[in-house]
Amino acid sequence: MECRNQTGPSELRLLGLTDDPELQPLLFNLFLSVYLTTVLGNLLIILAVISDSHLHTPMYFFLSNLAFTDICLSTTTIPKMLVNIQTQTQSITYLGCLTQVCFVLAFVALENFLLVAMAYDRYVAICHPLSYTVIMNPRRCVLLLVISLLISAGDALLHTLMLLRLSFCTDPEIPHFFCELAQVFKLACSDILINNILIYLAAGLSAGISASGIIFSYTHIVSSVLRMPSAGRKYKAFSTCGSHLSVVFLFYGSGFGAYISSVVSDSPRMTALASMMYVVVPQMVNPFIYSLRNRDVKKALKTLIDRMPSLL
Template identity: 65%
Template sequence: MKSENKTTLVAEFLLLGLSEDPDLQPVLFGLFLSIYLLTVLGNLLIILAITSDSHLHTPMYFFLCNLSLADICSTSTLVPKMLLNIQTESKAITYAGCLAQAYFFLVFICMDNLLLTVMAYDRYVAICHPLHYTVIMNPCLCVQLVLICLLISTVDALLHSLMLLRLSFCKHLEIPHFFCDLAQILKMACSDTFINNIMVYLTTFLLGIGPVSGIIFSYTRIVSSILRIPSTGGKYKAFSTCGSHLSVVSLFYGTAIGVYLSSAVTDSPRKAIVASVMYALVTPMLNPFIYRLRNKDMKGALRKLTMGMSFFFMSMSTALPVSS
């Protein structure tokens, strides 16, 4: 009986990336480096603005701070390895590195999903139960909700990663993607992936349909409450507190649906990769801009932070001794 090529014998996978054209590699390197820097700097500014401004020490901005942190981590899981492969003209990623990348991406993308749901609940309580808002959304509950999101995300990613360990791979290990996507890894397995696929469908349903249903329910009640407000100014003020979150939710789930449809409808891996770039990289980059452009409090906090940093650097430059 022939022995199977078990996963323990797999040395590395090959990430084919977006294009194999050598002339496009410098362009792709510059593009994704720019996306990565904008994502990290934009979300880092959001975190610094929230932590430095006492007026933003509220549940909504606490969740936003954690969302920005999750966006930085999810992008950092993918882009540095991609940039390294382009720079070194190598497509290789070790078996352990591939599983680690898939694991951490699942953790942080699931965190985004659950945090958006928690933020929708926060807006529901703020608009539908304003008199009890501070009592319901107390600091202890906010911390517990974030920890629950992290626990669920970690358990989900851990289950998928552990189930990958039981698979064997006995054909060419070229992943037609720019990162170790769980679906692409399962396609390369030569052993039975029925249980893995069942787990993927189950978790997609529970962690996809569940949060989306919660968001839809929250906004249905929010719209109903806003319509009962007599003044137009009151309606606008109430809805403006949800505008940024609603924009981020639309962008996140819109690109996620695009990834699913592109992989289900078309057989072209290139179209699926482009959709994944929008979902995994562009969305985390745009989130800080959405909150900055649509939120007056965030604009003010970022302005104060920028002025404070400018004053700090100016004072440091004047304090430096001038050489003769």
Template identity: 65%
Template sequence: MEPTNQTVISQFFLLGLTDDPALQSLIFSLFLSICLVNILGKLLTILAIYSDSHLHSPMYFFLCNLSFNDICISMTTIPKMLVNILRGHQSINYTGCLTQVAFVMLSSYWENFLLAVMVYDHYVAICHPLRYTVIMKPCVCVLLVLVSLFVSIVDALLHTLLLLRLSFCRDPEIPQFFCEFAQVIKLSCSDTFTDNLIILISVCVFAGVPLSGIIFSYIHIMSSVLRMPSSGGKQKAFSTCGSHLSVVCFFYGTGAGVYISSAMTDSSKKTAVASVMYSVVPQMLNPFIYSLRNRDMKVTLRNLTDRIASLY
């Protein structure tokens, strides 16, 4: 493309879910409610785990980090959308867009690693119960979280730096309510072969390896559970893994669904709606899945809400 067709842009335009003014107030109310429910649910989960010494275990330590990460991704995307609806101008400046890209990628990769770490915890607890306290020591749990966070930061920073070297066409419109890396790179007037190659390698390594570990671990978990002589032991094991397996399936299922739909449709509105299914809905449902399928969490949350209610 000729240099005359390129320009240094100062902002991107987020097309959002719809351009119908009559629906803007409905979308604002809906996403404001989702954001508040998400944050409140995660904060209650973190507070419940912190307040109950019975929940001071590796599994709930990882759940606290997962809840914190879900809050971060919600605060990265939804508030800007709400502000744009109030302003009536769907724009985001260049720096803000790259910041969104970085934090969305960081949160997505970190959640990916945290889910893998959590299934590893289940694997050790079920397949090597006698060595559990030796393997999953507090220092090991902290190290796993920090390494996951560090790798996610490096990967997100790498992709964001790659975006800095690209030129963009005039009037760059993103068919999303936030700056998604794949959509931003499509707007580039530069050669994106290197960027796409690094994306492919990154996805294969930093998403494929944890997913392979999750599948491998669950194969061994199911094999160990089926060999248990006690039906009560089987039920407890399935209960322990059930909530996590639900979150894993929902996270990877919606993530795969949005990219398949993006590849098969040219509709910007369908792409935007699909993005909601992996960037908003899973984070909102995670605390409810863990709470409804985990007896200890239900008891702790009930006691916590009772104590909070008694204050008023």
């Protein structure tokens, strides 16, 4: 295939989930509903945390940042897909593709680190309750967030800048609804060995450290809870962790499923559907998990919704 160096403006084609024109209106309505639900649900979580002083704690500080990250991740991918369906085009500029790759990597990594920070918060709250306010002080919470942001942004920029050294085939087509890094690699005519080494090294370190942190936290949490004499205290301790654990299993389970699908499946469309499970579905479901399982969030949301008519 003919190759060229992508140093100037050019376009790529996002083939989407299907090329059947009869299914395009259905896909548009489906993804528009998913996007609006994601934005509205996560926005309500953020507003509830801001408006209720009882939720001004480290756990809800990280939860509101997780909700904001979910909005950003969905906004990075879904609106472009909706525009392409509505205008019946499949194009995305090379710069737009690089931007999408960068932001998807950054927000996925940030969500990963926020889940670790939330696990650490629950560990301190249950295993060291008397020292909780000292350990999880506002300065440390902000520091954890800033470190997570810096690492996520640095990792995303590294992989995005490494794409600039590659040459791509003319008229490149991506069988996906967004520019996923692995799919962009497949378009390269030049050697991607260094890129693959970097992505696997970064993913391995990130996943290994995150999984170790979460497993360490919950091992100690379970051990501490089982030693509690009161059944009521045990139930309360487990209930505060239930929502977070559900989100953790959803996020890592969908990500692992997408990876397995890309390895065992030769169908690009199936890979695209699997990828949708970790960049679309968890972001939509997370607000429901926290609002349905958390009494404080439900109370804050009810108060916020009751106050809305007077604010409008």
